[in-house]
Amino acid sequence: MAKLKPDMNLIIDYLKTHSGVSSKEIYDKTSASLVSYITLQRMLKGLVEKNFIIAKGSGKGTKYVVSEAYQIIHEIDPLEYFKKEIDDRIIRKNYNYDLIKKTLNKIDLFTASELDKLNRLQELYQKKTAKLTEAEYKAEMERLAIDLSWKSSQIEGNTYSVLETERLLKDKETAAGKTKNEAVMLLNHKEALDFLVANYDYVKPLSLHAIEDIHSILMKELDVERNIRKRNVGISGTNYRPLDNEFQIKEAMEEMCSLITLKQNVFDKALLILLLISYIQPFNDGNKRTARIVSNAILMVNHYCPISFRTVDSTEYKKAMLIFYEQNNISAFKKIFISQFEFAVNTYF
Numbered sequence: 001m002a003k004l005k006p007d008m009n010l011i012i013d014y015l016k017t018h019s020g021v022s023s024k025e026i027y028d029k030t031s032a033s034l035v036s037y038i039t040l041q042r043m044l045k046g047l048v049e050k051n052f053i054i055a056k057g058s059g060k061g062t063k064y065v066v067s068e069a070y071q072i073i074h075e076i077d078p079l080e081y082f083k084k085e086i087d088d089r090i091i092r093k094n095y096n097y098d099l100i101k102k103t104l105n106k107i108d109l110f111t112a113s114e115l116d117k118l119n120r121l122q123e124l125y126q127k128k129t130a131k132l133t134e135a136e137y138k139a140e141m142e143r144l145a146i147d148l149s150w151k152s153s154q155i156e157g158n159t160y161s162v163l164e165t166e167r168l169l170k171d172k173e174t175a176a177g178k179t180k181n182e183a184v185m186l187l188n189h190k191e192a193l194d195f196l197v198a199n200y201d202y203v204k205p206l207s208l209h210a211i212e213d214i215h216s217i218l219m220k221e222l223d224v225e226r227n228i229r230k231r232n233v234g235i236s237g238t239n240y241r242p243l244d245n246e247f248q249i250k251e252a253m254e255e256m257c258s259l260i261t262l263k264q265n266v267f268d269k270a271l272l273i274l275l276l277i278s279y280i281q282p283f284n285d286g287n288k289r290t291a292r293i294v295s296n297a298i299l300m301v302n303h304y305c306p307i308s309f310r311t312v313d314s315t316e317y318k319k320a321m322l323i324f325y326e327q328n329n330i331s332a333f334k335k336i337f338i339s340q341f342e343f344a345v346n347t348y349f
Contacts, residue, residue, distance in 0.1 A: 007035060007043060015065060020065055026040065048064075050073075054066075071328060072103065073330060073331060078316065091239060092326060092327065095279075099279075099328055100276065105259055105262060108268070110265070117342075122305065137349070144306060145189075145194075146162070148189065148292070149165060149190050151308060152189055153165075153185045153186050158186065165186055185222065195214075196296070196300060203294060203301055210294075211253065211290065218289050222286075224284060228246050228253070229246070229281075240326050252282075260298070269302075271295075273291055274333070275321075277290055305341065312336055316332075
C-alpha cells in the first residue's frame with residue numbers, strides 16, 4: 001500500500017476532528033485547498049477507494065468520515081515507528097475487546113489491487129500443481145515443510161541452519177553443538193504439518209479444540225503447559241499486555257474462530273490467524289509457532305498455496321507483529337504476508 005501524500009494526511013487529520021463534513025468544507029478549512037477543488041475531489045475519491053474514509057450521501061450532500069478500517073489498514077513505516085523507544089511510543093497497552101467483535105468483522109483487509117495480485121498468484125499455483133503427479137506434489141510439500149520448520153523455529157531463536165534442519169527431518173541426524181530442545185522444536189513442526197496434510201479438514205470449521213491440538217503437537221516434549229494459559233505472560237519489546245483471565249482468553253479465541261468462519265476471503269482468514277493468535281497469546285509459549293501452522297492449515301484446507309516464510313527477516317517479522325500489538329495496524333505484517341505468498345508460489349511446486 002502506498003503512503004498517503006501530505007495533503008491526504010491533512011484531510012484524514014481534519015476528518016478525525018470534524019467528522020461528517022462536505023468536500024467544500026474540507027477545501028475551505030484545510031491547506032489541502034492549496035490544490036484545486038477538482039484535485040481535492042479526486043483525492044477524496046482515492047481515500048474512499050482505499051477504505052480510509054467513507055462517503056455518506058450523494059451529490060452536493062455527500063459527507064465524509066474516517067472509516068473504522070483506517071487505523072487498521074493505513075500504512076505505518078516500521079523504520080520510523082521504532083525510532084521511538086519502547087516507553088516513548090503511544091500505544092494501546094491493553095487488549096482491544098472491540099477489535100474482533102466490532103471492527104475486523106466489518107472490513108476487508110486487502111485492497112482491490114492486492115487481492116488481484118494474490119488471486120493471480122493463486123491461479124498460477126493451481127496451474128502448476130495440476131501438472132504434478134502425486135509423488136511430485138508430495139516431494140514439494142516435503143521441501144516446503146523443511147523450510148517452514150526451519151524458519152518458524154529460527155524466528156523463535158532456534159540456531160539450526162536450513163541444511164542442518166534438512167538432515168534432522170530427513171535422516172534424524174542432530175547437529176553438533178545444538179540443544180535437544182532445538183531439535184525437538186523442529187521435529188514437532190514437521191509432525192504438525194504431517195498431521196495436517198493427513199487430516200486436511202481438521203480446521204474446517206476452525207475451533208479452539210483444533211488450535212489446542214495443533215499447539216500440543218508443537219509443544220510436545222518441550223516442557224510447555226498445554227491448553228489455555230492460567231497465568232500472565234509478558235511480551236518482549238513492548239508494553240502491550242495481553243488478557244490475563246483464562247475465561248476471557250477462551251472467549252476471545254472462540255470469537256476469533258467465529259470471525260474466521262464468517263470471513264469469505266481465504267487470504268483474510270490466513271492473515272487474521274497469524275495476527276490474532278499472536279495478539280491474544282492464548283498459550284504460555286508457542287503462540288506464533290501455532291499461528292503460522294494454523295494459518296497454513298487454513299490455506300491448505302481451501303486448496304491455496306501454503307507459505308514457508310523462508311525469506312522473511314526474523315527481526316522485521318517481530319517488528320511487524322509489535323506494530324499490530326501496539327496499534328492494531330496490519331500494514332507492515334500484510335506486506336510480509338503478500339511477499340511470502342508470492343515467494344511460495346514462485347519457489348515450490
